[in-house]
Every structure is written in C-alpha cells, then in structure tokens.
Amino acid sequence: MEHSHIHKTRTIAIIAQASAFTGLFSVIGMVIGPLIVKIVCQHKHPELKSFFDELLNFQLSIMIYLLVAAALYIVLIGVFLLPVIFISWLILNVIGLVNITNGNYTYRYPMIMRFF
Secondary structure (H helix, E strand, C coil), X not given: CHHHHHHHHHHHHHHHHHHHHHHHCCCCHHHHHHHHHHHHHCCCCHHHHHHHHHHHHHHHHHHHHHXXXXXXXXXXXXXXXXXXXXXXXXXXXXXXXXXXXXXXXCCCCCCCCCCC
C-alpha cells in the first residue's frame, strides 16, 4: 500500500513539473499547468506542498523575468536577456524533472523570488 502511495506521489510531482513545459507554447502556460496540478492534488498529497510552492515560485519568477526582458527589448538589452532566460528556464526545468524522477522533492531553484 505504501509503495503505491509513493508511486502516485512521484507521478503527480512529475506531471506537475512536466506541465511547466506548456510554457513553450504560452508564457502563462508555464504557471497554469503546475497551478492546476497543485489545486487538484494538494489535498490528497500534502507532502508535496513545498514542492508545489517551489515550482510555482520558479515559474512565476521566470515569467516576470521574461516580461521585464521583453520590455527591455526596446532598448536592446532584452535581445540578450530573452534567450538567456529562456535557456535557463529549459535547463532548470529539466534539472527539476530529473530530481523529481529520482524522488527528490526538495530541489530548490536558484535565482527565484519566493512568493509562497
């Protein structure tokens, strides 16, 4: 029974982390996907609360960074910032996904604002 719960917990965490990749299609998607998984699953898996909070903090921070870089595109600073932020987002999402797959729900993303 316990093994089944651990497997379900890991699967939910993987789905939440992978849903952030909807950000490839829409900037708001990087937040909406993990938020939906959190809302649906947070009561059945309270042990994932800190994971959900960390993931949403990361996605919200990246979304803000992208919006600021887009605004700075006018003065050409955004030309350099947008690709750096995007590539960092991809790499850190993959690192987060690898950590979750290995059962590490306590991975802390660098360079994020803590909203939750």
